[in-house]
Amino acid sequence: MQKKFLLNAIFLAVPLTFPPLALAAASAPTAQPGIAAGEHASHVEPAGAGAAAVKGGMGEGAGKPMAWTAFPTLKTRMSGEGRERRVVTIVPQGIVANSIDAYSNNLKDAKAHRQLVLDMAGARLDKPESGGFHWLAAREEQGDKVKVASTVYFFSDRGAQNPTALFMQPKHELQIIPQPYPREHSRYRANEDWKFLVHFNGKPLANQWVRLETQNGTKADWISDAQGVVTVSIPDDFKKVEQQKAAGAHDHGRRSADFVLAVEHIEGGKSYLTAFNGSYGADAFDQRSLAMGLGFTLLGMIGAAPLLRQRKKQAADTKSAATETAKNKDA
Amino acid sequence: MLKTIFPTLTRFRFTIQILMLFVTVYGGALLGTYTVDRISQALPSLACAFDKQTGDHCILIVNQHQFHHRIGEALAKAQEVTYKVFIPTLISVATFFALFFFLNKAFCGWVCPMGTVQEVVYRVGRKFGRPLHRFNQSNVGRVRPVKWLMLLVLVLGLPLLAGMGTVSNDLGDPYCQVCPSRLATTLLTADTEQIALRTSSGVTFFLGAAGNALFGFIIIAALAVRQPFCRICPLLSWNALFQRLSPMQLVKKQNDKCDKCSVCEKACPMDIHEIGREHGRKAFHEDCTMCGRCVEYCPDDDVIQIKFFGVKLFGSSREAYKKRVKLETPEGLPKNKVIWLTQAKENQHG
Numbered sequence: 137m138q139k140k141f142l143l144n145a146i147f148l149a150v151p152l153t154f155p156p157l158a159l160a161a162a163s164a165p166t167a168q169p170g171i172a173a174g175e176h177a178s179h180v181e182p183a184g185a186g187a188a189a190v191k192g193g194m195g196e197g198a199g200k201p202m203a204w205t206a207f208p209t210l211k212t213r214m215s216g217e218g219r220e221r222r223v224v225t226i227v228p229q230g231i232v233a234n235s236i237d238a239y240s241n242n243l244k245d246a247k248a249h250r251q252l253v254l255d256m257a258g259a260r261l262d263k264p265e266s267g268g269f270h271w272l273a274a275r276e277e278q279g280d281k282v283k284v285a286s287t288v289y290f291f292s293d294r295g296a297q298n299p300t301a302l303f304m305q306p307k308h309e310l311q312i313i314p315q316p317y318p319r320e321h322s323r324y325r326a327n328e329d330w331k332f333l334v335h336f337n338g339k340p341l342a343n344q345w346v347r348l349e350t351q352n353g354t355k356a357d358w359i360s361d362a363q364g365v366v367t368v369s370i371p372d373d374f375k376k377v378e379q380q381k382a383a384g385a386h387d388h389g390r391r392s393a394d395f396v397l398a399v400e401h402i403e404g405g406k407s408y409l410t411a412f413n414g415s416y417g418a419d420a421f422d423q424r425s426l427a428m429g430l431g432f433t434l435l436g437m438i439g440a441a442p443l444l445r446q447r448k449k450q451a452a453d454t455k456s457a458a459t460e461t462a463k464n465k466d467a
Numbered sequence: 468m469l470k471t472i473f474p475t476l477t478r479f480r481f482t483i484q485i486l487m488l489f490v491t492v493y494g495g496a497l498l499g500t501y502t503v504d505r506i507s508q509a510l511p512s513l514a515c516a517f518d519k520q521t522g523d524h525c526i527l528i529v530n531q532h533q534f535h536h537r538i539g540e541a542l543a544k545a546q547e548v549t550y551k552v553f554i555p556t557l558i559s560v561a562t563f564f565a566l567f568f569f570l571n572k573a574f575c576g577w578v579c580p581m582g583t584v585q586e587v588v589y590r591v592g593r594k595f596g597r598p599l600h601r602f603n604q605s606n607v608g609r610v611r612p613v614k615w616l617m618l619l620v621l622v623l624g625l626p627l628l629a630g631m632g633t634v635s636n637d638l639g640d641p642y643c644q645v646c647p648s649r650l651a652t653t654l655l656t657a658d659t660e661q662i663a664l665r666t667s668s669g670v671t672f673f674l675g676a677a678g679n680a681l682f683g684f685i686i687i688a689a690l691a692v693r694q695p696f697c698r699i700c701p702l703l704s705w706n707a708l709f710q711r712l713s714p715m716q717l718v719k720k721q722n723d724k725c726d727k728c729s730v731c732e733k734a735c736p737m738d739i740h741e742i743g744r745e746h747g748r749k750a751f752h753e754d755c756t757m758c759g760r761c762v763e764y765c766p767d768d769d770v771i772q773i774k775f776f777g778v779k780l781f782g783s784s785r786e787a788y789k790k791r792v793k794l795e796t797p798e799g800l801p802k803n804k805v806i807w808l809t810q811a812k813e814n815q816h817g
Binding site (some may be wrong): 298438 | 483503600650659675679684
């Protein structure tokens, strides 16, 4: 009877304590992310001819550049009515192209490679039956300069095929290939490291400067290793936005921002500039409190602790079982 | 040779459980980043989509998203709710059933990572001589409806209302916010993001706090109560909807000795007393996870069997029962290992 009462009391007490605690916490100021202010992304100053070449490539080419970057980008925007018609509008910026190349990750599909016509509003890509990952690219050639803008778009679909083969498929001379690209329900986020492969004519390009620029104002450079791989640390520069707001700057209020990775290479008298753009979110612990999470977990544990108390009768039962064990061993 | 490696059904099941734990928790790291998009996305077990390394995820997150973003929004816009709105849901259910057809409730007792975690914790509790709390026939009935409430309210109802705009959008996936598997599987990958409480809104904070407290409670309670969360898991009720449609069935024949025995009731981790008192369809209860312990601990030949298309896969046997009880009591108390704390107490008292 006493045990039943205690069990019932525990089962009732645990949920009953939540509402007042939750109301108290909700009225408290929002917890700050556990990242010290002043920790920003790397601002390594580029050194050497490679870096100078990257800087020299900035700002050239026709087409109105984005305000935050001079590198070419492809902006994607979902359109269409509801979720029945999934259409993406692709708008190239900082690049003059006649069409957009769309590569599907279903390489055997009839629509594995499509050239989308560009009009004033941009190019439209409709969701094919296979859905899944799509590599989008725009190319501009002027004299001895080749400029490519690329990005990845994902149509949610069951059983989407592994996009690795799609990404590794040669499409242009100079390529930046995500290794890997975030899967569904995942994305690039601040304070995370993501690898990218730099390829030229299908071969890894070692010791190549790669520049990162973000919509929040970060500029950083990395150099590819012997395998052509560069590990990019997505910067936590959303704080910069909050500090700008405090200083009276325009309030963007976004927890998502765009980034572009660019690399330039000169070979055979031709200059190749390739950019890969995407979006990234705030740090994983943004608007999260680990301390509170552990606190409530501990609260639940304390609530269950009385279940672990050994009663006299149960202790006797356990001892008799242990005695039986000892007898069995002696036998 | 198999019988040497796996002398008991429990040992065989535990091996499968550990293997499936690695697939569901670490599958993405072992089999490739995009594995989770390719297996089913409708697993009848609590594999968590929030686990960045998962190999697959459960159907409940898919249900919530579809009720929130498709069905609920369609109703809110007063659009004609045609079959097209339900097609993604039907595809998910069909995918789920394609898996469920073969294993039935064994997805609970053999595959679910949360079930495995609870069983491991329970074994630790036995080793340290913690008491065992069971639900008797009078109070087990109070717990059983909770899993249906969880399914109807958290998995289906609130997401539908969120999609219709009646409640906050933060209630689009309320079950995921309270599910202990989200915390257990992410902590197993050393990811502390999910155990950190979201503070962006009161609703998300409240749900997260409830989820964290429930997780803490379940982890400790599992030391003294068998499968504490499984009893209220909405996936148990979801699976129960389909359990009669699978060719894999738990079958119990009528036996006059059952009234005087009841060992299977003691062995059952879900406290299904019907297994001892009933036979036929009633013995295969909605709470059954097909762990097979009742089969192992039935002392009569072929009274309880697990059958697939009428063919016996496992059946009770007297010989197997005799070997089993030498190793472990029906309640899970090991007999051939020292109970550490009790021995220490005995030494103190001389």
